[in-house]
Amino acid sequence: MQCPNCGAEIVNNKCDYCDTKISNYHSKNTPSIRPNYSNFSNSLAINGGNATGNIGQVNKLYDEEKFHAAQGHGYAAERANNLCDKATGHKAKIVGDNNALNGADRIVDGVMIQSKYCKTGKACINNCFQDGKFRYMVDGKPMQIEVPSDNYEEAIKAMEEKIKEGKMPGITNPNEAKNIIRKGHFTYSQAKNIAKAGTIESLSYDAANGIIISSSTFGITTIISLATNLWNGEDFEKSLKMATLSGLEVSGTAFVTTIISSQLEKAGLNYAMVESTEAIVKVLGPKASAVLVNAFRKSTQNGSNIHGVAAMKSAAKILRTNIITTGTTIVVLSFYDIIDILNGRISFKQLLLNFNQNVICKTSGSIGIIISGTIPGVGHIISIAISSAVTSTINLTNTFIMEKLVTSDAQQMIKVIQCELEKLSIDYLLNQSEIDIIQNNLAEIIDGNIIKQMYASKCREEYACNLLIPIIEKETGKRNRLEKINTDQISENLKVILEDIANTSNL
Numbered sequence: 001m002q003c004p005n006c007g008a009e010i011v012n013n014k015c016d017y018c019d020t021k022i023s024n025y026h027s028k029n030t031p032s033i034r035p036n037y038s039n040f041s042n043s044l045a046i047n048g049g050n051a052t053g054n055i056g057q058v059n060k061l062y063d064e065e066k067f068h069a070a071q072g073h074g075y076a077a078e079r080a081n082n083l084c085d086k087a088t089g090h091k092a093k094i095v096g097d098n099n100a101l102n103g104a105d106r107i108v109d110g111v112m113i114q115s116k117y118c119k120t121g122k123a124c125i126n127n128c129f130q131d132g133k134f135r136y137m138v139d140g141k142p143m144q145i146e147v148p149s150d151n152y153e154e155a156i157k158a159m160e161e162k163i164k165e166g167k168m169p170g171i172t173n174p175n176e177a178k179n180i181i182r183k184g185h186f187t188y189s190q191a192k193n194i195a196k197a198g199t200i201e202s203l204s205y206d207a208a209n210g211i212i213i214s215s216s217t218f219g220i221t222t223i224i225s226l227a228t229n230l231w232n233g234e235d236f237e238k239s240l241k242m243a244t245l246s247g248l249e250v251s252g253t254a255f256v257t258t259i260i261s262s263q264l265e266k267a268g269l270n271y272a273m274v275e276s277t278e279a280i281v282k283v284l285g286p287k288a289s290a291v292l293v294n295a296f297r298k299s300t301q302n303g304s305n306i307h308g309v310a311a312m313k314s315a316a317k318i319l320r321t322n323i324i325t326t327g328t329t330i331v332v333l334s335f336y337d338i339i340d341i342l343n344g345r346i347s348f349k350q351l352l353l354n355f356n357q358n359v360i361c362k363t364s365g366s367i368g369i370i371i372s373g374t375i376p377g378v379g380h381i382i383s384i385a386i387s388s389a390v391t392s393t394i395n396l397t398n399t400f401i402m403e404k405l406v407t408s409d410a411q412q413m414i415k416v417i418q419c420e421l422e423k424l425s426i427d428y429l430l431n432q433s434e435i436d437i438i439q440n441n442l443a444e445i446i447d448g449n450i451i452k453q454m455y456a457s458k459c460r461e462e463y464a465c466n467l468l469i470p471i472i473e474k475e476t477g478k479r480n481r482l483e484k485i486n487t488d489q490i491s492e493n494l495k496v497i498l499e500d501i502a503n504t505s506n507l
Contacts, residue, residue: 046250049221053254054325056213058296060258061265061321063097067195068271077117077184077191078105080205081146084185087208102135104143112136112143113182117191121147121154125162134168142168142180148188155181197266203259210258218251253332261328270320277319281312289315330355345452350409413454413464417442420464424472434475441471 066075078094085092085108096105096115104112114136116124124147128135136143147155159177162168168176186194186201193201225246229239281289290311296318306314337354340346346354425435450467457463 046221046225046246049217049224049247049250049254052220053213053217053250053257054329056216057254057258057261057325058318058321060209060213061261061270061324062317063094064262064265065270065317065321067266068268072195073188073192074115074117076195076205077146077148077186078115080191080194081115081185082106082108083205083208083212102137104136104138106146112138113146114143115146115184117148117184117188118151119188121151121156122158124148124151124155125158129162129167132167134162137169140170142171144182145180146182146184148186148191149184150187150189152181152183195266197263197268202263202266206259206262207255209262210255213258214251214255217254218247221250222247253329257325257329257332260332261324264324264328265321269324273320273323274316277316277323278312280319281316284312284315286312293318340452343456345456347409347455353408409455410448410451413451413460416454416460417446417464417468420461421468424465424468428472428476430472430476438468438471438475441475442468445471 063079064075066072069075078096082092082094090108091110092106092108094105095107096103105115106113114128116127118124118127124145128145134142136145145155145159156177159168159181160174163171163174163177166172168180171180184191190201193199194205196202222243225243226239229242230236234242284292286308290305290307293311293314294305334351334355337346337351341348341351421435421438424430430438445467454460454463454467
């Protein structure tokens with residue numbers, strides 16, 4: 001019998017996959033084992049965490065495509081300094097993406113900052129003037145000018161000269177230069193290296209961002225998993241353990257994929273996809289592109305709606321960053337499956353099943369983000385919840401369809417275990433109550449690793465017996481021992497039975 005909720009097998013009046021309880025049903029089959037999937041509750045949590053990680057990674061790559069521009073190291077410096085300020089407890093925010101004329105690049109603790117990362121300190125200051133006038137003013141006062149740490153002293157001297165020349169409105173004291181010039185956290189060379197692939201600075205920057213993104217995914221996954229497991233009636237300690245393990249699993253993947261995908265983009269992978277993504281967007285047209293990009297911008301809290309050519313360009317960038325992020329994640333998630341098939345622990349068919357699940361999981365996450373972004377009045381957290389539900393629904397449907405079409409390694413191994421259990425139940429004279437307990441105990445120990453070991457074993461039937469016999473003997477050892485019966489007792493009972501038969505038959 002199958003669960004009416006998710007289509008999985010029913011075991012002991014309860015679905016082993018989504019925990020739906022079914023009354024008046026008694027299963028005689030060994031529990032279905034799915035080593036690659038969590039139960040439905042944890043599936044929601046993991047998909048919620050994946051959605052958060054996906055949003056963070058795509059948003060990061062989307063912003064960092066600017067690193068390839070002529071002044072890419074300047075954008076890298078903005079984000080690296082912003083990251084450092086946040087890490088040291090300051091309230092920092094990037095605001096320069098709105099491309100406002102002579103606007104600030106960053107705001108730190110309420111202070112407007114314009115970043116100028118040029119080769120020399122003098123060049124940093126000269127770049128702040130146009131037609132002899134200082135460009136960056138706010139409320140009649142100059143913004144702070146952030147310069148490379150190694151050009152700080154030279155920049156102060158250059159600003160002092162500008163003040164002496166009367167080119168700073170309302171400022172006559174050269175000592176004010178120290179209040180205008182802000183020392184960046186990084187040198188000019190470090191900023192350039194952050195924008196490149198394979199450098200220590202670049203890897204460190206991506207790792208720091210990976211920690212932030214993975215922290216978010218850990219929090220979302222853990223909270224959703226804890227809540228859903230408690231709502232399903234699990235005790236607090238077990239729910240907390242399951243939630244923490246799910247959080248670690250998802251956050252670890254997010255951390256690794258953030259670093260790898262970021263390095264791939266810096267190496268120029270995004271530019272290799274410019275033609276193809278722009279061709280796709282051209283087919284979509286400006287209206288569909290606007291829906292796509294504005295849904296993304298809403299989900300990431302990344303600004304107001306855009307339309308026309310700007311929307312098409314942004315949509316192409318989103319496609320590129322999604323492809324890089326999704327592709328990297330699929331490779332990371334499939335890594336251990338590839339190792340398993342090389343070691344003969346899974347079949348090629350199982351590899352394809354797992355790969356299909358990874359692809360569906362990541363692509364459905366993007367679909368969920370877009371769907372949630374098109375719903376009016378939906379906040380960031382609700383968007384993640386909707387994305388999680390959409391992803392889980394698509395994943396469950398895909399799993400159900402694939403398992404109807406293809407028999408997995410787990411299903412094959414379970415059939416072997418079922419067959420051996422039937423043989424052993426005769427050998428050990430097991431009753432139905434004992435079989436039920438043995439099945440429950442078996443379900444407690446069977447996991448993906450055991451399935452893989454069994455698949456790789458030379459004799460799977462022998463492996464199944466070695467797995468079952470200790471469990472069976474532990475249960476049969478609880479049987480009450482028979483008292484010693486002498487031959488006189490047997491003879492007396494036999495005489496009574498035969499006399500009863502004789503009397504009944506009138507013999």
